[in-house]
Each structure stands twice: as structure tokens, then as C-alpha cells.
Amino acid sequence: QKFCSQCATEISYITPPDDNRLRAVCQSCGAVHYQNPRNVVGVLPIFNDKILLCRRAISPRYNKWTLPAGFMELGETTAQGAMRETQEEAGAQIELGPLYTVINVPHAEQVHFFYLAKVLSPELAPGPESLEAGFFSPETIPWDELAFRTVITTLEHYLDDKKNGVFDSPHKKPPVHHYDVPLPMHDF
Amino acid sequence: QKFCSQCATEISYITPPDDNRLRAVCQSCGAVHYQNPRNVVGVLPIFNDKILLCRRAISPRYNKWTLPAGFMELGETTAQGAMRETQEEAGAQIELGPLYTVINVPHAEQVHFFYLAKVLSPELAPGPESLEAGFFSPETIPWDELAFRTVITTLEHYLDDKKNGVFDSPHKKPPVHHYDVPLPMHDF
Ligand SMILES: [Zn+2]
Numbered sequence: 001q002k003f004c005s006q007c008a009t010e011i012s013y014i015t016p017p018d019d020n021r022l023r024a025v026c027q028s029c030g031a032v033h034y035q036n037p038r039n040v041v042g043v044l045p046i047f048n049d050k051i052l053l054c055r056r057a058i059s060p061r062y063n064k065w066t067l068p069a070g071f072m073e074l075g076e077t078t079a080q081g082a083m084r085e086t087q088e089e090a091g092a093q094i095e096l097g098p099l100y101t102v103i104n105v106p107h108a109e110q111v112h113f114f115y116l117a118k119v120l121s122p123e124l125a126p127g128p129e130s131l132e133a134g135f136f137s138p139e140t141i142p143w144d145e146l147a148f149r150t151v152i153t154t155l156e157h158y159l160d161d162k163k164n165g166v167f168d169s170p171h172k173k174p175p176v177h178h179y180d181v182p183l184p185m186h187d188f
Numbered sequence: 189q190k191f192c193s194q195c196a197t198e199i200s201y202i203t204p205p206d207d208n209r210l211r212a213v214c215q216s217c218g219a220v221h222y223q224n225p226r227n228v229v230g231v232l233p234i235f236n237d238k239i240l241l242c243r244r245a246i247s248p249r250y251n252k253w254t255l256p257a258g259f260m261e262l263g264e265t266t267a268q269g270a271m272r273e274t275q276e277e278a279g280a281q282i283e284l285g286p287l288y289t290v291i292n293v294p295h296a297e298q299v300h301f302f303y304l305a306k307v308l309s310p311e312l313a314p315g316p317e318s319l320e321a322g323f324f325s326p327e328t329i330p331w332d333e334l335a336f337r338t339v340i341t342t343l344e345h346y347l348d349d350k351k352n353g354v355f356d357s358p359h360k361k362p363p364v365h366h367y368d369v370p371l372p373m374h375d376f
């Protein structure tokens with residue numbers, strides 16, 4: 001940020017008197033332009049024991065496979081955002097299930113939320129952000145071609161929980177897995 | 189937002205060709221200035237069956253009581269932010285416990301996270317954002333003087349879970365309660 005978005009004055013990076021970190025401050029109109037982490041919201045969509053994945057048509061990770069997910073927008077809940085992203089990226093009809101993973105990705109300044117979801121029909125209509133969308137049995141998941149580590153760990157938790165019978169009690173909510181993604185290896 | 193924060197040109201509110209909602213777009217440098225919901229991170233701090241609350245020295249809800257909480261900052265996790273806020277607002281030494289509530293507040297464009305925490309010492313040192321900080325037994329919680337509904341519902345979940353023995357198994361994680369705060373009554 002170089003200029004004040006309210007009055008177009010050049011920004012000063014200073015620590016305000018009542019604060020303890022550098023902020024983008026406008027010394028003309030007094031505005032403090034805060035920056036905060038963003039939420040990525042998505043779903044783990046299941047249809048007859050198969051998992052719906054989309055192949056990305058956008059950067060980053062063009063051509064890699066992902067769960068439907070994207071940035072949470074103003075005015076929506078995490079659940080509404082997750083449903084919207086599923087519609088936009090896969091064109092899938094779903095019934096949203098419980099919140100399943102909440103994963104901090106501090107080096108990307110993001111928090112990722114994935115909900116379980118039941119796909120209601122095999123018909124898909126991937127949008128412009130996806131090259132294609134398709135269903136994968138656990139054995140055919142393209143592990144080496146997945147876009148993000150939060151997608152990998154969310155899928156791993158799901159397959160573990162399924163193996164361990166976590167979803168076998170129809171009236172019991174599954175646990176919410178919450179954890180942090182460690183720094184990428186290239187930072188070491 | 190009136191001006192581009194990159195080049196100081198006046199902003200146009202338009203829907204970009206590959207998008208489906210109005211964005212703050214700079215027609216000079218091409219920057220799209222996205223706005224996204226923010227996360228509020230805090231703790232429910234327990235000391236000998238009492239709950240630590242802070243009386244707010246800032247708006248909104250000046251003079252009302254709250255759990256220690258504030259906006260998540262860039263580069264930190266939700267847990268790190270919750271610990272930082274506890275230090276800043278109450279000066280309390282804590283050991284962070286599990287994530288306990290994740291609450292959407294869509295009309296405020298926020299998601300609130302509260303962690304359980306064990307207070308390690310009764311000594312407090314409230315910072316400039318708090319008028320005072322103190323410990324409350326369940327019977328003395330100032331319900332009518334609490335600052336936010338997410339604080340009220342987080343405390344209600346805690347007292348319910350405690351009554352129902354949820355915290356009695358030392359090796360079992362408590363559930364993560366996740367839900368949405370409904371619209372404020374004055375919207376009806
Ligand atoms: Zn300004």
C-alpha cells in the first residue's frame with residue numbers, strides 16, 4: 001500500500017501511539033489501514049464413497065487438483081461461502097454437512113475451513129476457475145497432484161476417520177480437526 | 189475506499205469480467221482491491237472455577253465486560269492471536285487449551301474464535317484497552333453487562349458443558365461448537 005485509499009495522500013508506515021506494530025497510516029486524514037488474515041472456505045464433497053475434486057484453471061497451482069474452496073466474501077458465513085465456492089468451481093448440487101477442518105496457514109496469512117458435504121447428483125458443471133471436475137475413489141486420489149497441503153491433510157483426516165468408524169454413528173457429529181500447517185520446507 | 193492504494197487514482201466500483209460481484213477496481217493500474225471478513229480471536233480463561241473477564245476501555249461497548257479477544261494479525265495463527273490478546277488486555281499468564289467456539293457474525297463481517305485457557309496465576313495487569321480485569325464465579329457473571337453475543341453464547345456453552353461433565357475426562361478433547369450469530373433484533 002502506497003497511498004491512502006480515503007484521501008490519496010502518501011502512506012507512512014509508523015506505529016500509532018496506542019498500538020504496538022507498524023501500520024499503514026495516513027498523516028493527512030488520520031486513517032489507519034489495517035491488514036488482516038483472510039479465510040479460505042471450502043468443502044469435502046462425497047458422492048457414493050467418492051470424493052469430488054476440481055483441477056485448477058487459475059494460479060497459483062494451475063492444473064493441480066483441489067477441493068472446491070475460495071476466499072470468504074463480505075456478508076456471508078463460512079458455510080455460505082463454502083457452498084458458493086462449490087457451486088462456482090464444480091457446479092455440484094450439495095447438502096452441506098458439519099465443519100470438519102480449521103487449519104491455520106500463517107505464512108500465507110490465511111485460515112482454511114473445510115465442511116463435509118454430500119453430493120446430491122453426479123452431474124457437474126465446472127466454472128471458469130476449473131479445467132475439469134471429477135469423482136475419485138480413495139485409491140485414485142492424485143496425491144502428488146494436489147494443489148495445497150490443507151487439501152492433502154483434510155483428505156487424510158477424512159480417510160483416517162472413515163477407516164476408524166467415525167462416521168458410523170448417524171447422530172454423532174464428527175470432530176472438528178484444528179491445527180496449523182507448518183512452514184513450507186523451502187523456508188529451511 | 190475512494191482511491192487506489194497503489195497509484196492514487198480514483199476507484200471504480202465495477203464487476204470485473206471474470207468475477208460476479210462489485211469490486212473496488214483501479215482502471216489506471218488494474219489493481220482489484222478485495223475486502224474480506226476479519227477474524228476475532230480470544231480465550232475463555234479459567235482460574236479455579238472462575239472466569240476471567242475484562243471491562244472494555246474502548247468502543248464499541250465501552251464499559252461492558254468481555255472475554256479477552258481482538259482482531260487476528262498478519263503472520264500469526266488463531267491460537268497465537270488469542271494468547272497475544274489475553275496478554276494485552278488482561279496481562280494474564282495462561283496455558284492455551286483447545287479451540288472451543290467458532291462463531292460466524294456475518295452482519296459484522298467477522299468470524300469469532302474462542303479457545304479454552306487455564307490461568308496460571310491470579311495476578312493480572314490489564315492493558316490500556318481494559319478499564320479493569322477480574323475473576324467471576326458462574327453465579328456472578330454480569331450477563332446484562334456483557335459486550336458481545338459471541339461472549340454470551342461462548343460462556344453459556346461452557347457452563348452447559350461443565351454441568352454435563354464434558355470436561356471430566358482428562359484425555360478427551362471437548363467439542364468445537366460452531367454456529368452463526370443471528371441478525372441483531374433491531375434489523376427486524
Ligand atoms: Zn488519508
Ligand SMILES: [Zn+2]
Nearest residue numbers: 192195214217
Ligand atoms: Zn491503481
